[in-house]
Amino acid sequence: MKRIAYFYGIFLNLMGACFSLPLITALIYMETSSIRAFSLVILFCLAAGSLLRRLCRSSIDSLRIKPRETYLLVATVWLIASAIGALPYMLTGALPNFFDAFFETASGFTTTGATVIDGVEALPRAVLIWRSLSQWLGGMGIIVLFVAFLPSFGIKARNIAAAETPGPTVTKLSSTFTGTAQRLYIAYIILTAAMLLLLMAGNVSFYDSLNHSFTTMATGGFSTYSNSIAHFGSNYVTWVITIFMFLAGTNFELFFVLFSGSIKKVMKNEEFRLYASIVFAATLLISISLMTQGGYTDAFQSLTDSAFQVMTILSTTGYATVDFNLWPTLCLMLIVILMIIGGSSSSTAGGIKVIRLLVLSKLLRREVSLKLHERSVNDIRVNRHKLLPETLSFIISFLTMYIFTILLGTLAVSIADPAGIITNFTAVLSCISNVGPGLDKVGPTCTFSFYSNFSKFILSFIMIAGRLELSTLFIIFTPYYWKPGRV
Amino acid sequence: MNLLRHKKGGIQIGHAALYKITVAAWLLLISASSLVYYFIMPEYGFSSALLEATAGWTATGIGAYDAASVPLGLQIFRSISNWIGGVGIIMLALTLLPSRQFMGWTLAATEFPGPDFLKSETDFRRHYRKIVAIYACLSLLQFILLLLAGMAPLEAFMSALSNTSTAGLNHINNGVVTSLSPQIKIILTFFAFICSVNSAVFIHILRRKWKDLKKSSELKIYILRIAATVILISGILILRGHDGNPVQTICSVLMQVISFFSTSGFIISDIAAWHDVCIIILMIMGFAGACSLSTGGGFKICRLVIAVKTMSYGLYRHVHPSSVRSLTFDKKPIKSETVVSANLFIALFMMTYLLGALLLSFDNMSLASALGYSQAMITNTGLSLASPGSAGLATGVSAYGKFVLSFIMIAGRLEVYPLLMLLFRNFWKSE
Numbered sequence: 059m060k061r062i063a064y065f066y067g068i069f070l071n072l073m074g075a076c077f078s079l080p081l082i083t084a085l086i087y088m089e090t091s092s093i094r095a096f097s098l099v100i101l102f103c104l105a106a107g108s109l110l111r112r113l114c115r116s117s118i119d120s121l122r123i124k125p126r127e128t129y130l131l132v133a134t135v136w137l138i139a140s141a142i143g144a145l146p147y148m149l150t151g152a153l154p155n156f157f158d159a160f161f162e163t164a165s166g167f168t169t170t171g172a173t174v175i176d177g178v179e180a181l182p183r184a185v186l187i188w189r190s191l192s193q194w195l196g197g198m199g200i201i202v203l204f205v206a207f208l209p210s211f212g213i214k215a216r217n218i219a220a221a222e223t224p225g226p227t228v229t230k231l232s233s234t235f236t237g238t239a240q241r242l243y244i245a246y247i248i249l250t251a252a253m254l255l256l257l258m259a260g261n262v263s264f265y266d267s268l269n270h271s272f273t274t275m276a277t278g279g280f281s282t283y284s285n286s287i288a289h290f291g292s293n294y295v296t297w298v299i300t301i302f303m304f305l306a307g308t309n310f311e312l313f314f315v316l317f318s319g320s321i322k323k324v325m326k327n328e329e330f331r332l333y334a335s336i337v338f339a340a341t342l343l344i345s346i347s348l349m350t351q352g353g354y355t356d357a358f359q360s361l362t363d364s365a366f367q368v369m370t371i372l373s374t375t376g377y378a379t380v381d382f383n384l385w386p387t388l389c390l391m392l393i394v395i396l397m398i399i400g401g402s403s404s405s406t407a408g409g410i411k412v413i414r415l416l417v418l419s420k421l422l423r424r425e426v427s428l429k430l431h432e433r434s435v436n437d438i439r440v441n442r443h444k445l446l447p448e449t450l451s452f453i454i455s456f457l458t459m460y461i462f463t464i465l466l467g468t469l470a471v472s473i474a475d476p477a478g479i480i481t482n483f484t485a486v487l488s489c490i491s492n493v494g495p496g497l498d499k500v501g502p503t504c505t506f507s508f509y510s511n512f513s514k515f516i517l518s519f520i521m522i523a524g525r526l527e528l529s530t531l532f533i534i535f536t537p538y539y540w541k542p543g544r545v
Numbered sequence: 546m547n548l549l550r551h552k553k554g555g556i557q558i559g560h561a562a563l564y565k566i567t568v569a570a571w572l573l574l575i576s577a578s579s580l581v582y583y584f585i586m587p588e589y590g591f592s593s594a595l596l597e598a599t600a601g602w603t604a605t606g607i608g609a610y611d612a613a614s615v616p617l618g619l620q621i622f623r624s625i626s627n628w629i630g631g632v633g634i635i636m637l638a639l640t641l642l643p644s645r646q647f648m649g650w651t652l653a654a655t656e657f658p659g660p661d662f663l664k665s666e667t668d669f670r671r672h673y674r675k676i677v678a679i680y681a682c683l684s685l686l687q688f689i690l691l692l693l694a695g696m697a698p699l700e701a702f703m704s705a706l707s708n709t710s711t712a713g714l715n716h717i718n719n720g721v722v723t724s725l726s727p728q729i730k731i732i733l734t735f736f737a738f739i740c741s742v743n744s745a746v747f748i749h750i751l752r753r754k755w756k757d758l759k760k761s762s763e764l765k766i767y768i769l770r771i772a773a774t775v776i777l778i779s780g781i782l783i784l785r786g787h788d789g790n791p792v793q794t795i796c797s798v799l800m801q802v803i804s805f806f807s808t809s810g811f812i813i814s815d816i817a818a819w820h821d822v823c824i825i826i827l828m829i830m831g832f833a834g835a836c837s838l839s840t841g842g843g844f845k846i847c848r849l850v851i852a853v854k855t856m857s858y859g860l861y862r863h864v865h866p867s868s869v870r871s872l873t874f875d876k877k878p879i880k881s882e883t884v885v886s887a888n889l890f891i892a893l894f895m896m897t898y899l900l901g902a903l904l905l906s907f908d909n910m911s912l913a914s915a916l917g918y919s920q921a922m923i924t925n926t927g928l929s930l931a932s933p934g935s936a937g938l939a940t941g942v943s944a945y946g947k948f949v950l951s952f953i954m955i956a957g958r959l960e961v962y963p964l965l966m967l968l969f970r971n972f973w974k975s976e
Contacts, residue, residue, distance in 0.1 A: 126864060351909060387906040387915060394912075395899055421889055426966050428882070430560050448862075451881070454888045455859030458852045461895055465829045472825040473781070479825050479931065480913050497912065533860045 060114045062131055067110030069135060072203075073142055074103030079191055080146065084184035092184035095149035103142065129539070132201060133531045136522050139200055140164040143192050152181050157511040157518075164518035166192030167200065168525035169406060171279025171376035171494030172485075174507040174514065178284055183265065189280050190272040196525070197276025197306075197406035198246050202239045242404070245313045250275045253302045260294045274299055277306045277406045279376030279494040286378045286502065287366070296362055296379055300369045307373030307401030308333065328441050333402050333412045340368045340396055344389050351386040364389075371396040374408040376494020378502030390497055394484065397491050408492030408524055410460055416440060417453050452529075459528045464490060467520050474512045485509075489517045490524035561972055564963045567637060571955060575599050578626060585619055586610060592944035599951035601626035603958040604634075604840060606713020606720050606810030606927030606937050609947060613718075617699070620716045624706040631710020631840035632680045634958060635744055636673060638838055672748075679747045680740075680840075684709045687736045694728040708736050710840045713810045713927050713937055720811045720928070720937030730813055734800045741807030741835035742767065743847075760875050763836050763847045770846070771806055774830050775799050778823045785820055802827065808834050808842040810921065810928035810937065824930050828917070832894075834924045842925030842957055844894040850874065851887040890960070897961050898923050901953040908946040918942075922953035 077100045084092035143166065144159035146152075153159040158174045165172045166189055178186065195203065250271050257267035266282055273280045283289035287299060312330060315323050324330060344364035345357075354360040363380050370377045371393050382393060400409010420438045427436075437444045467486040468479075475482065477499050484496030485506065495502040506517065523531045533539055579598035583591050593609035600607050601623045612620070684705045691701035703716050713720050714733070722730070742764055749758045758764070779798040783791050797814035804811050805827055816824065834843010854872050862868055871878040901919035906912065917931025918939075927937055939950060956964050966972040 129863065387909050387912050388903070390912045391899075391903045391906040391915060395903065398899075418889075418892060421885070422893060422965070423969070425886055425889055426962065426969055427971065428886075429564075429962060430966070430972065447881070450885070451855075452859060452862075454885060454892075455855050457892050458888050459856050459859070461891065462852070462856065465832070469826060469829050472822050473777075476821050478821065478913075479828065479916075482825070483916075529860055529863055533863050536857070536860050536864075538861055539864050 062127060062134075063110055064114040065131060066135075066138065067107045067112075067114065069138070070103045070107030070110065070142070073139065074100045074107065076191065076195060077103065077146070077188070080184040080188040083187045084182070087183050089182045089184055091150050092146075092182040095146050096184060096188075098149060099142070099145045102145070126539075129530055129533050132526065133522075133534050135200060136167065136526060136531075139167055140518065140522065143167065143188075146185060146188055150182055150185055152185050155511070157514045158507075161506065161514045161518045162189070163192060164521050165494075166278065166280065167196035168492050168521040169193050169197050169273075169276045169278040169374070169408070170489060170492040170521045170525075171273065172488060172500070172517070172521075173280065173494075173505050174509075176284075176505050176507055178282060186282050187265075187269060190269040190278070190282075193276040193278030193280055194250070194272035197278065198243060202242070241314060242310050245310050246275060246406075249302070249305060249313075253298070256298050257295065260290075260292060260298065262290065262295060270299065271302075274302050274375060274377075275306050275406065277303065277373045277375045277401065277408070277492075279370070279374075281377060288379045293362060296366050299377065300366045303369040303373040303375050303377075304337065306375070307369070307405050307407040309402040309404045311404055326441075328416055329402050329413045332416050336396075336399065336412070337368060337372060340372070340392055341365045344368060344385075344392055347386050347388045351388070367393070368396065371493060372399060372407075372409075373401050373405075374491050374493045376488070378495060381501060381503045383497060383501035383503070393497070394487065397484070397487050397493050400491050408490075410457065410491075413440065414453050414457065417445065417450070418457065421450070421454075456528060459532070460490070463520065463523065463528060467516065470516050471509075471513045474510050474516075475508075477508070485517065486520060489520045492521060492524055561966075563640070564966055564972070567959065568963045568967070571602065571959065574626075575602050575951075575955070578602065578622075581622070582619065585616065586614075590944060592947035595951050596939060596947040597623070598626075599954050600715075600927065601712075602630040603842075603925055603954045604631040604707075604710040604712035605842075605922065605925045605954050605958075606715055607921065607929075607939055607950070607954075608715045608719065608937055609939050611719065611938065612716050615716075620703060621699075624703040624716065627710045627712035628680075628684065628706040630958075631712060631740075632677060635676055635680075635838055635840065639673065639676075675748065675751075676744050679744065679751075680709055683736065683739065687732065690732045691729060694732055695726065696729055704733065705736075708733055708809065709740050711737060711740050711807045711809045711835065711842075711925075712840075715927075715937050717811075722811050722813050723815055725813075730800060733811075734803050734813065737807040737809045738803045741803075741809075741839050741841040743836040743838045745838060762850055762875050766850050767806075767836055767846045770830065770833070770849075771799070771802055774802050774806070774826060778802065778819075778826055781820060781822055781826075787818070798823075805831055805926060805928065805930075806833075806835065808924050808926040810926035812928065812937075828920060828930050831920065831924060831926065831930075832898075834926075842923075844891050844924075847874070848887045848891055851879070851884055852891055855884055855888050893961050893965070894923065897953070897956055901949065901956070904949045904952075905946060908943050908949075910942070910946065918950060919953060922950050923957035925954060925957050 077096050081093065081096040081100065084096055140160055140163045143163035144156065147159035147162055148154060148156065153162060153175065161172075161174050164170070171193070175181065253271040253274060254267050257270060258264060262270070269280075269282050272278070281287065281289070287296060290296075309327070309329060312324050312327060341361070341364050344367065345360045348354040348360040348364060349357065352360075366379050367382055369375070374397070382389065398410060399415055400411055401407025403411050403413045417438060417440065420440075424436065424438065438450060439445065464483075464486055467490065468483045471482045471486055472479070480497055481499040484498065485500045488494060488496040488500065495504075499508070500506055506514065509517065575595070575598050578601065579591070579595040582594035582597045586594070589610060596607070596609040599605070604627050687708060688701050688705035691704055692698060696704065700717065704714055707714055707716070714722055718724070722733070725733075743761070746758060746761065746764060749755075749761075775795065775798050779791070779795045782794050782798065787794055801812070801814040801816060804813050832844060833846055833849040835841020835845065837845040837847045851872070851874065858870075858872055871881065872884055873879065898919050901923060902915040905915040905918055910918075913931040914929065917929040921927055921929040939947060942950065
């Protein structure tokens with residue numbers, strides 16, 4: 059237990075360091091209430107963190123966290139981060155209710171982008187930058203951040219990263235996992251910087267560009283404007299963001315493959331091919347539907363809107379340039395399906411991930427062969443690598459858990475809030491896939507503010523569960539986790 | 546039925562052929578009877594005839610014609626096709642057991658008495674006859690009881706046939722049976738429940754194997770699920786001040802829940818007065834449907850049991866990565882491939898459900914109706930809860946929509962795979 063407490067201490071200090079960016083913003087814009095709030099939070103993080111470290115120092119040399127403890131560590135770090143991250147919202151008076159603030163921070167760290175704030179423009183700029191920063195930090199994983207920048211930490215980095223990184227497998231990019239984490243973060247930072255420059259080239263202010271680069275690369279979707287990207291009213295900005303959302307939803311490892319010069323290898327990657335074809339097919343279907351049923355007359359406008367919305371949903375970002383609530387049913391149904399699929403593995407996106415869909419289709423093919431009693435039943439291979447039976451069984455139990463979590467989540471939210479089945483179902487779906495907006499009363503122009511505290515808490519919990527790929531969070535609620543001796 | 550004749554003739558046929566015959570037989574039956582409906586009632590168009598015929602054979606409680614305007618002969622025809630379709634699906638399930646359709650061999654073997662059951666050809670046929678006899682007896686008993694309760698003979702006859710196959714009661718006021726007397730309602734609900742449990746249960750009862758019956762986890766979970774839903778819904782209704790005394794409320798909720806979970810899909814209680822939440826609960830809990838090897842639909846309780854065990858074991862494996870414990874069903878270990886295929890089917894079922902809703906949404910009906918209809922069709926319930934006003938009638942659905950509804954019904958009834966196979970090249974090559 060002491061080991062974990064020591065880890066919390068370091069974590070709190072790091073959180074404190076992260077709060078300095080909003081503090082600087084507050085100083086630049088001279089927002090007195092924010093200066094006070096962020097200074098208080100930083101002081102609290104430094105004091106509490108140092109205290110914990112001092113108290114638990116005795117066990118520093120045995121700082122080996124057992125594999126079993128990693129689940130507890132990861133799950134609680136995410137819960138604590140969401141609780142501490144909620145403090146600035148409460149202290150500045152932006153969101154005085156704890157459940158609101160918790161929801162907003164959980165939505166930030168899990169890169170969901172669902173908001174309970176009606177009219178974000180009224181918020182202090184420092185709070186807004188904290189909101190965007192929380193998404194950027196959560197995008198690659200809070201703990202992967204540790205591993206990348208504190209390599210001397212000595213914890214079994216791979217186990218932790220496996221509990222936090224999206225997708226069923228973690229591939230090695232470098233001989234040590236710290237190396238892999240660093241390289242992933244380098245790609246992340248370079249892409250964010252590139253996007254920042256491109257947005258500024260489109261006459262967007264530095265402040266807005268920074269916010270939107272943070273939230274796009276994290277596939278988060280918080281915007282500094284209530285009407286999201288529609289505020290800019292520029293096709294250039296729309297397309298830049300569309301392209302970067304596509305990149306953010308791609309497997310980050312592919313950037314290194316591309317960097318080493320083999321474009322062919324990227325094109326042959328099965329997950330990437332499926333991902334690209336889903337984007338292509340959905341965009342085409344929606345733009346045709348908009349032209350024929352949705353009253354669009356300009357083909358380019360229809361393509362722009364449909365490409366942006368497809369990317370924002372599939373990459374689980376959750377911006378909006380139009381109110382897609384008003385679109386024809388076909389588009390809405392496609393949006394629901396895209397929400398379920400989500401982005402690629404090892405990206406910042408949520409959802410069930412394209413790779414699992416790929417494996418699922420291969421499993422179904424094998425099942426058909428089995429039913430037909432064919433002699434040669436092949437192994438399941440992805441990119442020529444054979445998948446182990448354990449990996450397959452984890453993928454299958456994930457899919458089942460995903461379906462049941464959505465159903466039970468909808469049930470729980472519906473009991474507390476009678477907002478209609480489409481609203482509640484898409485709210486839960488949007489939270490578990492970390493998208494942000496849903497449909498109907500939680501559509502792109504609406505917020506989650508009307509939900510009761512109970513529902514907000516459930517939804518925050520579902521967001522964190524979805525971000526940690528369900529099992530990491532659920533596992534600490536099972537009896538056998540706490541009684542390891544019992545078989 | 547064609548299939549059975551092949552079997553009895555002793556012709557050796559491959560598995561691919563078996564599936565081809567299955568699909569062909571169902572399509573043939575449905576298209577032939579849709580022509581019957583079309584020629585008798587041409588004013589509604591062919592798509593309505595197809596929907597009516599498909600609903601008849603797949604025992605789904607939806608219709609395209611207003612029951613009052615349908616000639617009596619046609620109504621009787623529909624009831625008979627309900628019965629044959631409902632019992633036929635159990636026959637089909639038994640025939641296809643070795644080929645892992647419906648539910649894996651191992652699972653059925655644990656549910657059915659005797660470990661060597663289904664292994665010898667003679668036993669196999671004896672059970673066919675036994676099961677037909679059981680359902681015939683149940684229908685007869687229901688008919689007599691309904692007569693005693695004061696139903697008109699013809700109506701009782703049709704109700705007995707349709708209700709035995711959990712096909713709903715579309716001939717009575719399009720499936721809205723709220724105005725019937727309490728005795729009749731109780732009889733109908735009771736038989737809807739009985740017919741939605743695994744037919745192995747009857748064989749256990751006939752052999753007086755009460756111990757085996759107690760072990761059946763599928764039956765236990767099915768009853769538990771009904772009880773939990775009833776408590777939840779009636780709790781909400783009572784807390785929110787529903788009219789009538791609590792006992793009445795619980796009874797009416799129980800009847801409606803059984804009607805929905807047995808995938809019969811008649812409206813027996815005043816659900817229009819229910820709170821929205823109750824309808825949502827009913828929808829969410831309704832996906833699993835009835836038990837395997839029954840006349841009901843859905844993705845089946847035995848798969849639900851396995852899915853819950855898989856999830857729990859998946860979490861357990863994270864704590865004990867080297868564990869090699871195997872999952873059990875009715876206290877007997879099940880093969881890992883059965884576990885995989887049960888979970889895979891749930892995923893496939895949900896995918897088909899979404900695909901069905903997607904195809905329906907081309908029609909530009911509201912999202913809630915598309916999702917509601919798709920669920921009602923794939924579980925073969927027929928009652929779209931998202932638009933309960935329409936009850937068992939597909940009103941306001943275009944001709945295209947009716948084709949899609951028919952397609953989803955068949956997919957749900959045949960448990961998707963036979964249709965999915967049509968998409969694979971090796972299925973066509975395998976002759």
